Amino acid sequence: MKNIPHDSASKHVTGQSVYIDDMPVNSRLLTGRVVYSRHAHAKIKSPDLTKAKQLPGVHAVLCYQDIPGHNQMGPVIHDEVCLAIKEVHCVGQAIVLIAAENEEIAIEAEKLVVIEYEPLEAVLELRRAIEKNTLLAPARTMNRGDAETAMKNSFHTIRGELETGAQEHWYLETQSCLCIPGEHQEINVFSSTQHPSETQAIVAEVLGIAKNEVVVETRRMGGAFGGKETQANHAAAWTALLCHATKRPVKIRLSRDDDQKITGKRHRFLIRYEARFNEDGKLLAVKFELNADAGYTTDLSMAILERAMLHADNAYFIPDMSVTGKAYRTNLPSNTAFRGFGGPQGMAGMETVIDRIARFLKKDPAEIRKLNFYGTEKENITHYGQEVELNRLHLLYDQLMETSDYAKRKKEVELFNSKNEFYKKGMAITPVKFGISFTTSFLNQAGALVNIYKDGTVLVNHGGTEMGQGLNTKIRQIAAAELGVTIDKIKVNATNTSKVPNTSATAASAGTDLNGMAVKDAIEKLKSRIGKQLAAEFSKIRPEKPTTVDHLIFQNNTIIDSLYPDRKIAFDEAMVICHLNQISLSATGFYKTPDIGWDKLKGWGKPFNYYSFGMSVSEVLVDTLTGSHKNLRTDILHDVGDSINPGIDLGQVEGGFIQGMGWCTTEEIKWDEKGNLLNHSPDTYKIPSVQDIPADFRVNLLQNVPNPNAIRKSKAVAEPPLMLAFSTWLAIKDAISAVGNHQHEPFFQLPATNEVILLSIEDIRKKIKGN
Amino acid sequence: MRERMKKVKSVQYPQHEISFILNGKKVSCKTKGSAVLLDVIRDVFELKGTKPGCHEGECGACTVLVDNVPVNSCLFLAVNADGKNILTVEGLLHADGTLDPVQESLVQNGAVQCGFCSSGMAMSLKALVHQYENAHPVAGEIKKGIPSRDEIKKHLEGNLCRCTGYVKILDAAEKLFLNNE
Ligand code: FES
Ligand code: FES
Numbered sequence: 001m002k003n004i005p006h007d008s009a010s011k012h013v014t015g016q017s018v019y020i021d022d023m024p025v026n027s028r029l030l031t032g033r034v035v036y037s038r039h040a041h042a043k044i045k046s047p048d049l050t051k052a053k054q055l056p057g058v059h060a061v062l063c064y065q066d067i068p069g070h071n072q073m074g075p076v077i078h079d080e081v082c083l084a085i086k087e088v089h090c091v092g093q094a095i096v097l098i099a100a101e102n103e104e105i106a107i108e109a110e111k112l113v114v115i116e117y118e119p120l121e122a123v124l125e126l127r128r129a130i131e132k133n134t135l136l137a138p139a140r141t142m143n144r145g146d147a148e149t150a151m152k153n154s155f156h157t158i159r160g161e162l163e164t165g166a167q168e169h170w171y172l173e174t175q176s177c178l179c180i181p182g183e184h185q186e187i188n189v190f191s192s193t194q195h196p197s198e199t200q201a202i203v204a205e206v207l208g209i210a211k212n213e214v215v216v217e218t219r220r221m222g223g224a225f226g227g228k229e230t231q232a233n234h235a236a237a238w239t240a241l242l243c244h245a246t247k248r249p250v251k252i253r254l255s256r257d258d259d260q261k262i263t264g265k266r267h268r269f270l271i272r273y274e275a276r277f278n279e280d281g282k283l284l285a286v287k288f289e290l291n292a293d294a295g296y297t298t299d300l301s302m303a304i305l306e307r308a309m310l311h312a313d314n315a316y317f318i319p320d321m322s323v324t325g326k327a328y329r330t331n332l333p334s335n336t337a338f339r340g341f342g343g344p345q346g347m348a349g350m351e352t353v354i355d356r357i358a359r360f361l362k363k364d365p366a367e368i369r370k371l372n373f374y375g376t377e378k379e380n381i382t383h384y385g386q387e388v389e390l391n392r393l394h395l396l397y398d399q400l401m402e403t404s405d406y407a408k409r410k411k412e413v414e415l416f417n418s419k420n421e422f423y424k425k426g427m428a429i430t431p432v433k434f435g436i437s438f439t440t441s442f443l444n445q446a447g448a449l450v451n452i453y454k455d456g457t458v459l460v461n462h463g464g465t466e467m468g469q470g471l472n473t474k475i476r477q478i479a480a481a482e483l484g485v486t487i488d489k490i491k492v493n494a495t496n497t498s499k500v501p502n503t504s505a506t507a508a509s510a511g512t513d514l515n516g517m518a519v520k521d522a523i524e525k526l527k528s529r530i531g532k533q534l535a536a537e538f539s540k541i542r543p544e545k546p547t548t549v550d551h552l553i554f555q556n557n558t559i560i561d562s563l564y565p566d567r568k569i570a571f572d573e574a575m576v577i578c579h580l581n582q583i584s585l586s587a588t589g590f591y592k593t594p595d596i597g598w599d600k601l602k603g604w605g606k607p608f609n610y611y612s613f614g615m616s617v618s619e620v621l622v623d624t625l626t627g628s629h630k631n632l633r634t635d636i637l638h639d640v641g642d643s644i645n646p647g648i649d650l651g652q653v654e655g656g657f658i659q660g661m662g663w664c665t666t667e668e669i670k671w672d673e674k675g676n677l678l679n680h681s682p683d684t685y686k687i688p689s690v691q692d693i694p695a696d697f698r699v700n701l702l703q704n705v706p707n708p709n710a711i712r713k714s715k716a717v718a719e720p721p722l723m724l725a726f727s728t729w730l731a732i733k734d735a736i737s738a739v740g741n742h743q744h745e746p747f748f749q750l751p752a753t754n755e756v757i758l759l760s761i762e763d764i765r766k767k768i769k770g771n
Numbered sequence: 772m773r774e775r776m777k778k779v780k781s782v783q784y785p786q787h788e789i790s791f792i793l794n795g796k797k798v799s800c801k802t803k804g805s806a807v808l809l810d811v812i813r814d815v816f817e818l819k820g821t822k823p824g825c826h827e828g829e830c831g832a833c834t835v836l837v838d839n840v841p842v843n844s845c846l847f848l849a850v851n852a853d854g855k856n857i858l859t860v861e862g863l864l865h866a867d868g869t870l871d872p873v874q875e876s877l878v879q880n881g882a883v884q885c886g887f888c889s890s891g892m893a894m895s896l897k898a899l900v901h902q903y904e905n906a907h908p909v910a911g912e913i914k915k916g917i918p919s920r921d922e923i924k925k926h927l928e929g930n931l932c933r934c935t936g937y938v939k940i941l942d943a944a945e946k947l948f949l950n951n952e
Contacts, residue, residue, distance in 0.1 A: 005878045012886030013874040013893050015820015015860035022819035170933050172824045172832055172887035222822070222887030223933050256825040468885025468934045647881040651935055655884065658936035682829035682931070690927045690937040697938055 003647040004487065007466070007473040008220065019222050020176035020192050021253050030059055032242045032252035033106035035096035035113050036262055037088035040122035040331040040675025044088055047096055048114040055112060057105035060245040062097040068244065069208025073237050075198055075230040080297040080334065082206050082237050088117075089296035091675045092262030092333045094234070099242040099250050122331040124675050126163075126270050126293040129328035136294050136327040137302055142309050142603035144383040145320030150285035151276055158360060159274040162352050164345050164750040166293075166669040167266035167338055167662070170687045171467075173222025174259040175235040178251040179243035185209045187240055189216045193232035194224050194465050195505035200497045202233045203240040214240075219494040224467040225659070226337030229505050230299055231263050260680040264336035265669060267304055267327075268293040271349040281361050281368040285320035288312045288349055292342075294327040295334035300341075301327045306439050306600070308342035310607060313383050314350040315393050315431040316372040321383040331675055337507060339659060340722045343434055348750055351430055351726050359737065359745055365730070366406065366429050370397055373431070385604045386435075392613040392639045392705060393431055399702070400429065404617040404635035413619065417738040422624050425632075426735030429617045430727040434720035435608030436509055436710075437596055443504040444593035444609070446514035450479070450522040452585040456557070456572025458483065461493045463503030464515040469718055470648035471511045477644055478516045478711060482523040484554030485571050500588075509716035512644065513609070514591055516711035522589025527554060533583050534559055534574055538567040610709040612716055613702075614638035616657070616724035618694070622735040627758035629732055631661070633696035636724055641707030641715035653699055653721040660725025662688045665732070668753050694728075732757065740764040789853040794818075794862025802849045809833045809844035811852070812859055820860040820890045824931070831930030834891035835859045839905065841898040843929070860890035863897060872947055873897050880943035884934035892930050896944055899926050903948070917948040 011017040037044075049061040064071050064083040074080035084095045096113050100106035123129050151157070178190040187207070193199045196216040204211045216236070221228055235252050242250040254262070272289040290308050294301035305325040312323045354372065358365035374380050374388040381387055401407070406429060413425040438444050449461040460479050466472045472492040480487040493499065504514070531549035538561045539546035551562045559574050561567035569577070578585060598607035618634045636657060640649045666686040670678040679685040706713035729752055736746045736757060744767045746760045790799035793816060800815050809826070812818050812835065821844060824832030828846040835844045836858040863871040870878065873896045883889045903914045918926070923944045932940065 003881070005881060006883050006886075008886055009878040009881075009883040010870060010874070012883045012889040013860070013877045014864050014870065015818070015890045017886050018819070019822075019887070021823070024817075172822070172830065172885065172931070172933055221885065223885040225933070256827060468887075470884070651881050651884060651939055654936035654938045655934045656936075659933065681827055682825050683827065687931060687933060688936075689931060690924050690941070693937050699938070 002477070003645055004473065004477065006470050006648065007476060007492065018219060019173055020178050020190055021251070023178055023190060025178065025249050025251070029249045029251060030099040030101065030242070030246060031103045031106050032239050032250045033098040033100070033110060034094050034238055034252065034258070035098065035110050037084065037091055037093040037095055039088060039117045039119050040091050040124060041120045042088050042117040043086060043120060044084060044095065045116040049096065051112040052098065052109040055105065055109045057101040058098065058109045059248065060099040060242055061109065061113070062241055062245055063095065066245065067206055067241060069206045072205060073202050073233055074297060075233065075299060077298040080299070090331050090333050091677070093296070094238065097238050097242055099246050122675050124331055124671055124673070126268055126291060126328065126330065129293065129330050130270070130291055134329040136298055136329050140306065140309065140325045140603070142323045142384050143321070147285045147287050147320040147322040150320035151274065151287065155276070155278050156360065157274065157276050158353070158356050160356070162271045162273070162349055162750070164269045164271070164348050166268045166335070167667050168260055168669060168685055169225045169227030169338060171221065171223030171225060171227055174254045174256055175228065175232055175263065176253040177235040177239040178249065179239045180249045181243055181247050185213045187214055187243060189214060189236055189240060191216055191218055191232055191236045192221045192228055193218055193236065194221070194229045194467060194507060195232070196465065196495055196497050197501065197503045198230070198505065199233050199236045202237050206237045207240055207244050215496065215498045217494050217496045218465045221465065221467040225339045226341065226507065227263060229337040229507050231336050256682065257680045260685065261677050262333055264295055264299060264334045266338035266663065267301065267335040267342065267345065269308070269345040271345070273349055273353055275353045275357065277357050279361070281357050281363060281371055283316060283318045283372050286318045286353060288323045290323065290325045290346065290349070292327040293330050293332070293335060295330060295332045297334040299334040299336050301335065303440060304337065304342035306342070308346035310384060310435060310439065311343040311346035312350055314347040315374060315433040316350065316354070317374050317379040318383060323383065332671065339656065340719050341508065343719065344660070344663070344723050347432070347723050348726065351730060355730055355733065356745060359742060362742070364410065366401070369429065369431060373397070384607070386606045386608060388433070388611060390610070390707070392702060393433065396431070396613055396615040396637050396639065396702060400615050400617060400635060400637045406617055409619060424622050424624055424735040424738040425619060426622065426731040426733065426738060427617065427619045428727045428730035428734055429615065430724070430730060432614040432720050432723045434612045434723070436513065436612055436716045437593055437607060437609045438504065438508045438510065439598060439607045441596055441598055441607070444510070444514065444596065445504060446518040446591050447500040447503060448515065448518035448522045448589040449499050450519060450526060450587055450589065452526060452575055454575050454579050456489060456575050458485065458490045459493055460490060460519055461496065461499040462515040462519055463495065463500045464511040465495045465506040467506070469511065469652060470645060471506065471515070473648060474512045474644045475516060475519055479519055479523060481712070482520050483527070485557050489557070509718040509720070512714065513710045513716055514593070517591035518589040520589065520711065521591055522587045525587040525589065526585065529583050530574060530578055533578050533581050534569065537577060541567055610707060610715070612639060612720040614720055614724050616727040618727035618731040620728060620731040620735055622732060622757060624739060624761050627754035627761070629735070629757065631694040631728055634694040634698070634727065636699045637702055638721060639702040639705055639715060640717050641705060641710065642713040643701055644712055644714045646701060649701060649717050650699055652717045656718065656721030657724045658688050658693055660722035661692070661728050663751060664725045664729035665751050666692070666753065668751050736760050736764065740768055787850050789850055791852045791854060792856040794859060804850055806849045807845055808835065808847040808849045808852050811849040812844060818859050818861050822887055822890060824887065831895065832888050832891040834894040834930065836894055836898055839898065839901045841895050860893055863893060871897065872950070873900060876943040876947040877940070880939050880946060882935060882939040882943040888930060888932040892927070892932065892940055895927055895930050896947065899923070899944070900947070920945060
């Protein structure tokens with residue numbers, strides 16, 4: 001289809017887009033503020049709110065006792081209180097809420113809230129959590145074959161550990177919510193949420209009212225990346241409680257520092273692996289133990305762990321494989337969804353295995369990768385039993401090796417390294433295979449409501465939310481194409497729980513796949529109704545040659561009879577005729593992903609509708625004296641099926657890669673020994689700036705690869721490109737390895753910060769001396 | 772309750788009367804000495820296009836032009852705006868409703884995703900255009916030719932974007948100058 005600019009692009013660049021904090025509200029608006037725990041684990045005495053309540057300009061000061069409904073905001077498991085009761089479990093856990101005339105007064109009031117803490121022992125390190133066995137839920141396993149026995153029989157073995165770090169979402173718009181009271185119990189919630197239906201459910205729950213009293217609306221988010229899938233609910237629940245208590249509009253917008261301190265991050269993992277392979281580098285058996293730092297509550301941790309386990313194979317066929325997954329509680333904010341949803345951590349383990357095998361056998365890792373890719377005819381069943389259909393790995397590899405000039409540049413890198421002592425170059429090619437669908441199968445459903453008005457304009461409501469990914473633009477394109485009208489006739493409404501109920505989160509990269517299909521379903525119903533009426537009208541024109549709905553074509557704002565093309569009518573005129581003939585011009589649509597099924601207990605089945613593929617080659621330069629690195633060039637080839645909007649898809653690939661690169665290199669999160677986040681401002685937490693992107697960045701979409709399993713033969717795009725950044729990460733490792741002429745396995749972690757790079761180089765130098 | 776509200780209003784902060792040109796119009800208001808320009812623009816003049824991404828001078832989402840120089844309005848004291856010429860993203864739009872070339876180029880090159888950084892990006896780019904079209908407000912000279920990709924990168928260093936990976940923003944900037952040539 002076509003490249004049209006993002007639906008809101010001109011509003012964005014003129015400052016006319018309205019985010020929560022920009023909404024016009026009357027002068028009765030109050031500012032909400034969250035008073036949160038300063039201790040990682042402590043008993044608290046019932047907070048003294050008296051003084052704060054007396055401060056002029058303060059309208060409400062609430063603690064858990066003031067919650068009219070359930071004190072609960074856990075999305076899946078109800079283990080997360082909305083306001084702390086007698087104990088706090090992390091720095092940042094909410095204890096008291098304040099509503100005041102303005103922010104200054106709210107800040108003053110916060111100072112008057114007295115909370116007494118009695119500190120308890122806190123678990124802040126994942127290794128400590130493993131030691132103390134603070135398991136969130138029983139360990140999960142996925143097995144194929146007999147990895148245990150295979151381990152004993154095979155030639156070569158490697159084993160080791162990999163630590164992957166947390167990552168802060170750093171959406172530009174911090175968590176925000178505005179609540180406006182309605183009649184009686186009604187409440188209108190304007191929330192920057194990826195999951196309006198869940199926000200609605202949680203607001204209803206804390207207020208103790210029915211869901212039909214709560215309307216949640218989301219026009220757009222200023223970025224989300226998973227960080228607003230469950231944790232936008234928190235700000236919404238807090239705002240709703242204050243609105244309910246004061247009967248006035250209330251807004252909470254977290255400051256950047258508070259947002260970073262109190263919201264969850266990408267899960268830290270400790271991955272233990274053991275792999276056996278033959279002398280060619282062919283994998284025979286792999287065992288993984290994935291340990292995740294869940295933070296203090298469950299949130300989405302078990303689903304994230306599951307996706308990590310489902311992606312521990314990345315793109316490779318492993319005859320005997322066993323994966324164990326464990327999520328541990330720690331005294332940190334509850335970790336949550338973040339683009340990739342565990343997939344990146346699972347894949348990082350596997351890519352480390354491949355990289356190590358290559359060094360062990362003194363071969364190019366590219367060769368080992370190719371050797372182990374899933375096959376097309378055989379060796380194409382994953383460790384959880386799903387067939388890798390329409391495997392694009394080989395196509396991507398062959399094309400990218402050529403267009404990136406891999407072989408020649410690899411030689412040049414070697415030559416460079418042989419001549420330079422203090423600067424080393426490294427190169428790596430890494431693949432991505434990513435399963436598309438929610439692994440909790442019932443979530444794979446979507447709804448839509450399409451209204452056509454008498455002037456021929458169309459208003460589309462669907463359950464997905466716009467966070468910058470271009471969902472609404474694609475929905476407009478889909479609706480226009482299906483209805484045969486030009487795109488200017490289609491408007492996509494703000495997502496609203498009163499228009500489309502019981503939706504799933506806009507997540508798992510499935511926003512367009514699911515909602516696009518639901519919109520199509522609604523439009524098909526409308527076309528059939530409209531078509532029947534028009535067929536009757538057309539048949540009146542030449543009664544001897546009657547026509548039927550099947551012969552009508554909707555295109556270019558016209559409806560034409562293909563039997564006699566002179567029988568045609570403009571779309572808007574047709575709508576008037578339909579209305580006069582009492583035809584309903586409003587229809588709902590629904591979709592559920594067919595043919596998927598997944599047995600969580602057995603760890604076997606078909607969890608995914610299809611797979612997305614991509615591949616990337618990066619070349620880096622490492623300064624061995626400072627540990628700094630530069631990404632010299634990255635080539636990406638990514639599979640999005642028949643792209644609905646290539647401009648948007650390329651933007652997703654580029655943005656995803658850079659975000660992944662941040663996670664792999666500079667975005668290090670540190671806590672002090674008391675559980676305080678050390679880098680809670682942009683000053684100390686470095687997301688990539690324009691200077692960090694590859695000096696030479698060549699991004700392309702794989703051509704002529706229609707995907708039969710999704711709307712208009714397209715493919716999901718949002719998450720998979722993030723993991724392309726492993727090419728940069730492993731290129732850095734390759735450069736480090738060059739210091740020891742690839743004779744020693746470098747110590748390595750994710751992120752590969754300057755510090756990690758320096759330590760690793762030092763370690764290699766020691767090993768060289770030791771020899 | 773009513774009494775409380777009265778008390779609030781009676782809290783006295785030292786107020787400063789400031790006047791400046793905002794998007795071509797002369798405006799004035801009272802402000803506290805500690806107030807930053809970002810809050811005055813958003814809350815007093817209700818221009819919501821300028822975004823608070825961090826309020827700490829690190830993200831550039833709040834960029835406005837003060838006498839053609841880009842500044843982070845979240846750090847710029849409102850009192851210092853007195854007598855200055857301030858341009859916000861709302862002022863970029865031409866009187867007839869057409870987009871400024873900077874805006875047009877961002878839109879046409881797909882440089883916009885969630886949009887939260889976009890107005891700041893547009894203002895930073897506008898400042899760069901100024902340096903090539905008008906006398907550089909600081910250096911006092913007009914730059915010749917068109918900026919290199921590296922110069923554009925240097926110029927946009929202070930504008931963070933979490934969505935796009937910057938590629939299309941750089942493309943938009945380059946094309947802007949190529950089209951202007
Ligand atoms: S809001 Fe001013 S720099 Fe971030
Ligand atoms: S477009 Fe979202 S931050 Fe730039």
